[in-house]
Each structure stands twice: as structure tokens, then as C-alpha cells.
Amino acid sequence: MKRSVIDITDLTKEEIDRLTDTANDIINDPEKYAHICAGKKLATLFFEPSTRTRMSFEAAMYELGGAVLSMTDAASSSASKGESVSDTAKVISCYADIIAMRHPKEGAAYVASNAASVPVINAGDGGHCHPTQTLADLLTIKREKGGFSGLTVGLCGDLKFGRTVHSLIQALSRYDDIRLVLISPEELRLPDYVYNDVILKNRMKCTQTTDLLWALPKLDVLYMTRVQRERFFNEEDYLRLKDSYILTPEKLFLAKRDMIVMHPLPRVNEISVAIDDDPRACYFEQVKNGKYMRMALILKLLRENGAITY
Numbered sequence: 001m002k003r004s005v006i007d008i009t010d011l012t013k014e015e016i017d018r019l020t021d022t023a024n025d026i027i028n029d030p031e032k033y034a035h036i037c038a039g040k041k042l043a044t045l046f047f048e049p050s051t052r053t054r055m056s057f058e059a060a061m062y063e064l065g066g067a068v069l070s071m072t073d074a075a076s077s078s079a080s081k082g083e084s085v086s087d088t089a090k091v092i093s094c095y096a097d098i099i100a101m102r103h104p105k106e107g108a109a110y111v112a113s114n115a116a117s118v119p120v121i122n123a124g125d126g127g128h129c130h131p132t133q134t135l136a137d138l139l140t141i142k143r144e145k146g147g148f149s150g151l152t153v154g155l156c157g158d159l160k161f162g163r164t165v166h167s168l169i170q171a172l173s174r175y176d177d178i179r180l181v182l183i184s185p186e187e188l189r190l191p192d193y194v195y196n197d198v199i200l201k202n203r204m205k206c207t208q209t210t211d212l213l214w215a216l217p218k219l220d221v222l223y224m225t226r227v228q229r230e231r232f233f234n235e236e237d238y239l240r241l242k243d244s245y246i247l248t249p250e251k252l253f254l255a256k257r258d259m260i261v262m263h264p265l266p267r268v269n270e271i272s273v274a275i276d277d278d279p280r281a282c283y284f285e286q287v288k289n290g291k292y293m294r295m296a297l298i299l300k301l302l303r304e305n306g307a308i309t310y
């Protein structure tokens, strides 16, 4: 039975723990993994712009000894002639052993996974979710903070459209004793379906505020996000909200000395570049961790699909 990962809940907590163990092992001994995927192909189907996710998937497959087929732009594919996501997934299954797909429409990766005969990994579907970014985030928190229990995690910015936040909250809901502080303008609050179905259902401790300065001293992790211009219907609203939160060295002075600053990137204005050299800034480490977790996930899905043994 083919196994895909569309939502972070497609992986159990134990599976995520094993993926982080594999990623740590890859970091410590990359040569051990350098040829496992020889002769196998990853197709990256990106119907929406990306730098990190696509290139880290591709780097991941190369570092496992495999090859990559890349579609970087919907306009240069037959999607521009009206080909459906299902047909595209069926066709690419004839060429590749595994597919990573990004699409602007929520649910597109799920549709692709139902049509494909090879595993599909959701690389971001509209404002819905982004499970492999969450894997990168979890590895970063685990490596930097040693675990999850007892942490107060602040999520700041565009919590409405920020798909990475939706997936991360879902993942954190499985760990004990986590406190969330949701920091956003009223108009960009977390959607009800995440708040009710994840936070309330799992009885997570959670506070909502518009005030980053009030929240900062309480946090162990601050996860900043970009206001997602591409999801707004109205440019005026975007311009009014885009600079709601800008983390500067002066503001960071209020934070704990061991708080970590995360961001899925790309950043626009939310974090001053003056913070990049602060030891608490972890966002470029997050980028590296994303590649290792994607390597671990590719290995897992190809092995479960019988395409590799190791």
C-alpha cells in the first residue's frame, strides 16, 4: 500500500521521533546515506514559487544518491493547457519513484496522492498546511531546546494564512505541557478550524494577544511569520497589516537569554537583519534541518513503498 504525507497527522508522534533520529544520524554520518537512493528519482512539482522547500527536497535526493526531475513553474507545464492535478500525478508516477508537490489550492496534494501510484509529499497547499516545514521546525526545537515538554511557544504574525503555523500547532498538540501564545492582529487570527479542532480539542494551554512586547518575556520559542501577501484578496489590507510585527534588537532585549527565534522564511520585514548574528536566531539552522528531515522522510516513504532497502 502506497504511503503519502499530506498532513502532519499522516505521521504518528513515534514516526516523527524516528525521523528526527534518522535526521540526526544523517547529520552525524552523511556518507552512510550517500548512495541509498541510487537509481531512484524524485519529481518536484511546484505550481507555486519556492526557494527552500523545492531546493532542499532536491538537495536531499542528490545527497541520498538519487536523481531529480524538476517542474519549477506551472506556466511551463501542461497544467497551463488545462491538464488536471490528477492526470499530472498519474503521468509523473510513470517517471518518478516519489513526488513532492506544492500547489496554491488547498487539497491539491491530497488529490494528487489519490491519483499517483507513487508516494506524494505535500510541499505546501495554499493556506492549508506544510508538513515538511513542520518536520524542520520540530527538529530545530528538539536540537536547540532538547525536547518539547514545558515550553512556551509564541507564534507571531499571519496566523490566518500561515500554513506552517497550522501544521506546527497540530504537531505540538501531541506533546505534553506545551503552552501556546498566539500573537497576531485581530484580522489575522488563527482560523477557527485550527483553534477549535486542534487547540481546544487537545486542551492545549493557549493565550491570544495582539501584543508582542507583552508576550516576549514569557517565551522559550518565538516563531515569526510573514504576512502572506499572495493570499490576500485586497492589496490595501495587506499594506495595512504587513508590518504589524517587526522584531528588532531592542525588542529582543525583553526576551529570555535562551529563547530561540524561528521563522520558516522567506522573511520580508518581520525580523531585522541585525538579529541574524544573535545566538538566539535559529532560522538559518531551520533551513539546514529541513534538508535533513526531508532526507529522512524520502528514505522512509521509499522504503515503505518497497523502492529501496536499507
Ligand code: CP
Binding pocket: 049, 050, 051, 052, 053, 054, 124, 133, 264, 265, 266
Ligand atoms: N519555508 C518555505 O516554505 O519556503 P519556500 O516558500 O521558499 O519553499
